[in-house]
Amino acid sequence: MSGPAKRVTIRDVAKHAGVSVATVSRTLAGDYPVQPSTRHKVLRAVRELDYVPNAQARALSVASPGAVAIVVNSVSVPYYAYIAQGVEEQAAAEGRLSLICTTGGDMERELSIVQMMREQRAEAVILVGSVILDDDYRERMTRYAHGLASSGSRLVLCGRPPLGEGVPALTVGFDNRGGAHAVTAHLLSAGHRRILYLGLRPGHTTSDSRVAGYRAALADHGLGHDPALEVRCDFDRAAGYAAMKRRLATGHGDFTAVFAATDVIAAGAVQAIHEHGLRIPEDVSIVGYDDVPPAEDIGLTTVHLPHAELGRAAVRLALSGKDPLAEPPITLGTHIVVRSSVGRLRSVR
Incomplete structure (x- = not known):
């Protein structure tokens, strides 16, 4: 009966790749620039030898300088x-x-x-x-x-x-404030004056900057912001859906458009609007923010972030x-x- 297989060491990898032990260590840790060709040789040697780095050693070095x-x-x-x-x-x-x-x-x-x-x-x-x-x-x-x-x-x-x-x-x-100002102005240019802001989270830096842009755009068009049109909502789809369902249960005659603070909130709101028997954009217009999935899938006008x-x-x-x-x-x-x-x-x- 044969004994246990010999453990492959970092020295074996270095010899197989034709490089130094230090180069293998740097390549695997990513803490020092390594030429692409050298990196390729080391990684190929790792695969061919089925080398498994020592977990304890990697744990100590994984966050090393670099x-x-x-x-x-x-x-x-x-x-x-x-x-x-x-x-x-x-x-x-x-x-x-x-x-x-x-x-x-x-x-x-x-x-x-x-x-x-x-x-x-x-x-x-x-x-x-x-x-x-x-x-x-x-x-x-x-x-x-x-x-x-x-x-x-x-x-x-x-x-x-x-x-x-x-x-x-x-x-x-x-430029969250600028983006929010621009998308609110887009709604205003389409004739909307009663714009519901969905996603108010007082004290949160992203929410504060976006709602500031929304309010500034209203002010630039001679409109004051109406606290009754600013709805608190967490930044997730379920929260957007629930907040819109609650708002629609009291009637939607006080707003003609919705500015959702994120696309994910908007996706939940869109579902609630459709379940209420309303059409987008014929009955209610809506915009989002971020330009992430599912914005494109639902045809959402939004603010693109790089x-x-x-x-x-x-x-x-x-x-x-x-x-x-x-x-x-x-x-x-x-x-x-x-x-x-x-x-x-x-x-x-």
């Missing part, structure tokens, strides 16, 4: 997935390993991840998405930003506002060597994608 960590709410949400894809693409182009961490919307977990990445000496930590920017969050994140900077790492705030003067954090985001470019820009900024205390925020532009969900108002209800 790694870029992106922290998102969830990778199952297209908004975050597209940004994460951009981060991964640019990190790979820069010869870095990318780590994707999820929080489930738990700010305590986000702060813990930042601390862990500092301890593991990640080269950059990219935080994505809306937050409640209260004093407690600001104080702790400021502390972590200084901690990351002192360890040679960079904190990048992606799609959220700066922490304030004197905080060593880089910022890159979308998600992947945001992720790429965040990595480029993190690795640029620029002084985070002197570098101004980068804001990427947005534009409207016109589809079939908006019609001209035929008569005033």
Whole structure:
């Protein structure tokens, strides 16, 4: 009876590929630029020898200098997935390993991840998405930003506002206010004056900037915002559906159009509108925001965000060597994608 098979080691891989052990280690860890041809030889040797890296060793080195960590709410949400894809693409182009961490919307977990990445000496930590920017969050994140900077790492705030003067954090985001203003103006140009805003989340940075753009567009057309037309709603399809169902149960005569704060909210609202026996855009016009699935499938007019470019820009900024205390925020532009969900108002209800 033969004994157990000899474990393939990193030295075996190096010999098979004709490179040094250090080159194999760098290739697998992604913490140092490696020529594509060399990388190909190493990965081929790994496959041919069926090499399995030591889990404990990889756990200790996975976030070594050269790694870029992106922290998102969830990778199952297209908004975050597209940004994460951009981060991964640019990190790979820069010869870095990318780590994707999820929080489930738990700010305590986000702060813990930042601390862990500092301890593991990640080269950059990219935080994505809306937050409640209260004093407690600001104080702790400021502390972590200084901690990351002192360890040679960079904190990048992606799609959220700066922490304030004197905080060593880089910022890159979308023009959410401008996009919301533009899509609201699109509805106004079609004759709509009673526009329901679906997705109010007071205190959340993304929601606040989008509702600010909505209100500014109304004001530019000589209209005051009506609190009765601003509906609280979480940023998911089920919440959009439930909020619209409740609103339609009381009648829809007080609005002719809907501005959903996200496309996912809009998808739920569209379902509720159809179940109520109303047609889009003949009876109700609707617009969304983000330009992610299922916007195109349901013919939704929306605001396009360059998600992947945001992720790429965040990595480029993190690795640029620029002084985070002197570098101004980068804001990427947005534009409207016109589809079939908006019609001209035929008569005033």
